Amino acid sequence: MKKFKINKVDSFEENPTDRQERISWWSQEKLRNAKVMVVGAGAIGNETLKNLALLGVGNIFIVDFDIISTSNLSRTVLFRKNDVGKKKAEIAAERVKELAFNDDIKIDWFHGDLVWDLGTGIYNEMDLVLGCLDNVEARMSINRQCWLIKTPWIDSGMYELGMRVEFYNPPEVPCYQCNLTPNQIANSNKRYSCDYAKLKAFEEDKMPTTQITSAIVSAIQVQEAIKYLCDQEVAFGKKIYFQGKNNDFDILSKRVNDSCNAHASYPEVIDITIDITNTLKDLLLYISDNKLSKELASLDLRGDRTFVKKAYCRTCQSEIKIMRPTFRIDAEEFICANCRNGGHSYSNTDMNLETAKEIQEVFNLENTDEELLNYTLEQLGVPHMQIIAVLSKDNNYKYYKLSDNKILKSIN
Template sequence: MIRSVIENQSPVMIDEEDRYDRLRLIQWWDQNRIRDAKVMVVGAGALGNEVLKNLALLGLGEIHIVDFDFVQTSNLSRSVLFREEHTGRSKAAVAAKMAGELNPDCTIFSHHADVTSDIGLGMVRDVDVVIGCLDNRAARLWVNRMCFKTGTPWVDGGIQEINGVAKVFCPPHGPCYECGMTENDYRLIALRYSCPLLKKEEIQQGRVPTAPTIASIIGGVQVQETLKLLHGLPVAEGAAIVFNGMNNSVYQTQYPLKKDCLSHEAYDDIVEIDFDIESSAQSLFDRLKQLNAFSEEEHLRLVLDRDFVTTVRCYGCDAAIEVHCTRSKVAADLAVCRECQQPMAVAMVHEVEEGTGNSQLSLATLGVPRYDIVKIESELERRYVLLRSSREDANSLNRHSFQRDNNGNGR
């Protein structure tokens, strides 16, 4: 049914059959922008559920959900998308399926993956906004650096008990998440990694007490700031919006821009090539020289974003074991020496030079995820290289991807 109402002398058509009718009545609203937008939601816990619910209701065109965790019974008190029968299943996959049921207009991809090890920078570069729904500083710092490298705005959220905070960052300008970090934040991140051989399941932070009510409030603020970003409206750039649920106070506090902050390295002039991460670093060097990205005489090195462990060595008896994998993939049983039960130390490298033994390792072994942007340096210059052929793989890698079929039904 279509009827018209008079508002400010101009008739506004109301179409009761249009799902987005009440949204379109908002003066600055542009439903087409929302339909054409791509957003990545990192974390599908209490906050992520609220954010995803809102994005689905709004008809946001393409949504990527990243989470490596599984649904537990204790999530059910704060997660609108999860049901009892979902326990034990991938949070990202379940959230994608359930958000897709809320609104089949959305194309939703789930990535059962760890954002710090499995998500390529190309994916972050391809979306309009990243929404962080994380529960620890280390992952936030990682997402912050990914977003500043690729120039992607991001909206962070955090909740505890009935209090919460939302933060908006707009690279390349203004302060970033790391600019606002204190000595204590760095100390807590270091603490998280003080035992480097613990696996991510074991270093997951303790259970933070949170209520579903604050998740709704902060998730709502995050999505509203995202909507403003998508419409080119002013946002709380470089600021924290703090909500104190006990006395109902809301205030906004601006972050300082830290001069020597390490997060502000922007990857510009990106070279795009077809290259598979199962190929070696040396073949990447060779290819870049063939393409004249570097001259034949230059000695190249691949700068690694992740700690690459070469050896694990015992503090006590000096026994050493060759490893060759990223720190997050080192087996947990290597934390203690088998000979003398002393703790083991790791030897790590952060770059791979042309012509060395490590250059024969595949990019995947060196910890480079699919569809990543890698940094290659010589003594003369530096190039950022997008490993493009993996794009399709990056999406098919979604072990639980959810998309509409031709009838608009989810599968």
């Protein structure tokens, strides 16, 4: 019997993206040029990164502050047993590079706290942000920053066999925060004391779920991303919902909350050559020297981050020098060493918080002492590539984007 002769390799079989490029509206070039930030390299993030790499998305930026633990291994396609104890963002970046058929793929990663360490200027450079997170605080942070500079983002979430995907396109409302209850917003602060220092014992709730649910939610998230990047229609501000227990699939409308406070955006952003390794004095001189904000311009961190100069012990009221932003303070530091040795520990109700510390949030050359003027912006708590608000003497705001201080690590 004569066998069919099959050509082993035809030219189309040499193109790794041949099958997807046969889709009528597909643009491999658009995917190759796209800049996508993936926040969270856990269960959903692993699947999302794998999908982006296999689809040929050309520029991927991975953010996570966590390290790999044994309990991650059953849900993370990019991690191996030997990776336990290593940084999630770094290992994910290495594996995505291995997986990608495209040698030109550019992968950056950042090991740090999304809420406090990553400035809005980074979001400004992205075409799309994919949230692969498990907590409301980080989602609110992404949402706010994406609104400030109008970068679209896709949120994802899961619980047991249920999942949801929501695509937000600022300034088109609703936003993510529009549908949060006051209780959810209040609970998003639970890793802090009531004066915003970090609580030592805090641990995020662990989600009951499986690898299958993270694979499904990521597949839908990335499919929406691909459609968007290839200029196809997507449903902004809707919830794509799937409950795997009874195979219930639905698309739900989300409500617009007119009193939501997350819809602000920057009118205009000016690039400057100062970065966070410069001192506060460098920044204030630069801005007045360049006549950008005229004389006596102030760096205004109100509503964003607070710098604590000193505190008064919650037990004996003695003075404690701190000189750090609140998010870098452990709440226990509000008790002096003597009282701590005497067995006292921190409690939110010890004394009036308003009088318990001396803070500064607005900084100019007149109101700031020399010691603080010589602090770097990083020491002051300003994150990498932040867009900072500067208030002029005549009460006008301008927004400046700090330059890149090469904090992002690249995989070559």
